[in-house]
């Protein structure tokens with residue numbers, strides 16, 4: 654019998670990573686060769702792709718997640734968190750490899766050091782069903798915690814492709830030629846185009862640079878640059894601030910359009926959402942819902 658490819662039909666498709674986050678609070682992040690004792694250990698669902706899919710769904714977009722999980726406890730933890738947020742799980746792939754894991758050491762000042770074992774994430778491929786969902790989506794969103802070939806394949810199949818180029822990496826013209834909107838923080842921007850932010854436009858038609866407490870900067874080839882301020886908040890934990898930003902941006906663009914004025918409005922909403930997320934601890938638990946974002950925007 655021919656394989657039946659189910660219709661997913663989501664407005665936003667996130668092609669990305671899912672990790673179990675092991676968070677270790679420490680007084681000081683260890684130096685090379687050093688051992689330190691953590692004051693605790695928490696285990697929770699995370700990974701840039703999973704965080705961004707949850708942010709998009711909570712912001713109100715129908716959202717499908719293309720990711721690879723292990724057949725293990727970590728995979729079950731992630732499935733439960735994604736399902737609870739309303740993310741379409743029909744394109745998840747079960748890998749022979751274990752679920753990806755991130756070891757996150759956080760010091761007293763909120764500074765962190767993160768090591769990721771990609772594991773199942775490295776096995777993610779764009780299957781025919783995933784490719785068809787990507788091709789039918791209004792907005793496709795990826796990051797760089799999965800294999801480069803899979804990111805490239807998603808970019809090629811997309812009508813509008815947002816690349817969150819995180820973690821920081823040098824990128825090829827072949828990939829950047831398929832990017833409609835690049836989202837980077839300042840470190841990632843430097844890896845792509847050096848210290849002059851306007852040089853990003855030599856490589857992509859539009860870019861949003863997130864600037865932490867300073868908010869975000871929108872750069873496009875056909876309109877003047879726009880600065881969007883952050884909301885002043887009490888910082889508790891910045892984990893997943895960038896992911897909240899990307900997911901809400903994708904969801905808002907899917908509900909409106911990608912013209913310059915709708916892009917500015919979507920960046921405003923994403924900035925408010927990301928600022929709200931730093932007031933709450935954790936990755937997925939800190940991602941706000943559409944109602945609280947819009948109450949704050951009003």
Ligand code: ADP
Pocket residue numbers: 838839863864865866867868869883884885886888891893894895896898923924925927928929931
């Ligand atoms: P990343 O976490 O990926 O390095 P940023 O630090 O630039 O990204 O933060 C992403 C977004 O999160 C910012 O554009 C802003 O909206 C929000 N944000 C981050 N830090 C703060 C802060 N201290 N106060 C208010 N908003 C913040």
Ligand code: NA
Pocket residue numbers: 891892893894895896
């Ligand atoms: Na972040």
